[in-house]
Amino acid sequence: MTSTARVLRGAYLTAGAVSVLAAAAGPRGDRFTRTVKPALMPLLAASALAGRRTGARPGAVTGAVAGVVAGLAGGWVGDVILMGPDGRSADSRTRARNLNRGSAAFAVNQVAYITALWRKGHRPQKGPLALRVPVLASGVLTAATGAPAALPAAVGYGSLLAAASVLAADPTVTGRHADLHGVGLGGNLFVLSDGLILARQAFLTGQKPLVRVLDGIVDGLVMATYVAAQLLLVEGLTRE
Template sequence: MPALKFPRALYLAAAAGSVIAAAVPSDRATRLVKPALMPLLLASNPQKSALLVAGLAGGWVGDIILMGKDSRSADPGVRARNLKRGSAAFLVNQLAYHALLLRSGARPTWKNAALRAPMILGGVGLAAMKNPAALPAAGGYGSALALTSILAQDSSSKAALGGNLFVLSDALILGRLTLLKEGSRIDALTDAAVMATYTAAQFLLVDGVTNSTQSRPKPRF
């Protein structure tokens, strides 16, 4: 069953708006556009399983947290604590993707895990050196996100690309937090790259996971 075209177009428009708002940057535009992303993504897909609803609800809560005033604090420690709260919400998002991918027949492999290990270890090392308050997000949530990418690699090509873009998006978030000055021009452009990769990742994962779930037989477990 094809995705609903109008909500999909609205999602893509909101995604583009969120990228522009981050690049400007405009907190007012971000507060207007970003909360609409996950509801529009859910509306664009006809397969509204309980897992998908729960996962995108977690993503929506994470979006709300990460666009709060603490995300723009000049204090890296405050921003790290805000990231930790947002990561807790996004963990629900990743756990839902894990369940959907496993249900569709995707399985982790040592090769796919090994390819992603350097990025996770690098993120943990960067957080440990530059902002230890970000370690729970880098290590805990980062591992869950890596598992999404690992499983997605064994699913459809859309899901695989989405999983990889999600990892890249969160690597950019960690890079902003630990290496860039809040409010600088490069910080705003990196934030725009975060939103571009994040919105594309969610779009591709939802499309890839739901289509794969429909087309592949469920494993017997």
């Protein structure tokens, strides 16, 4: 990793930490969220671009990085959508529509990761697949019972997210390449992050004091797992 990439990585982690604290603070932290969160994906993309090894197959590296960076652009759009005022609306249907729009943008992110994983030799294996099918089913059930308006996100985006996680956990690849162990963890953290978003959408609605406190805690966990997941995936998939 180049010195520029290290600085950008540090800036990403700092912005991520601020975003986690702002999310956990609830509405009081929204001003910081609107300032800092939009910088996350550009910082991570810049870090990936700066971290390319000059001596390692320039064409292949550029292609891998370009695909991941394109996916991060979708993630940036999703971040902007989800941090909007509709994300904290007291109306569950408004929040669900916001989630569906954000998930459509994040679908671009997941497609980029699926493509990059496939190109690196990752394939679906029975073990990871068997573990993630119940997780996807539980997400769909959660949406169907607690937030039916969010079913497009749970089914459509959830399927892409599960597919990326299955590929990232391919033991036949990660077992041969220690550098890719973080990719599997990143895929799992992404599933956890978005599962928490769905649970928050389904169960933490209304303006009661306890609900608002729990909502902030869960939102902070969403950001923490998301920041870590993106970093692990990007660094693993853009490394030669």
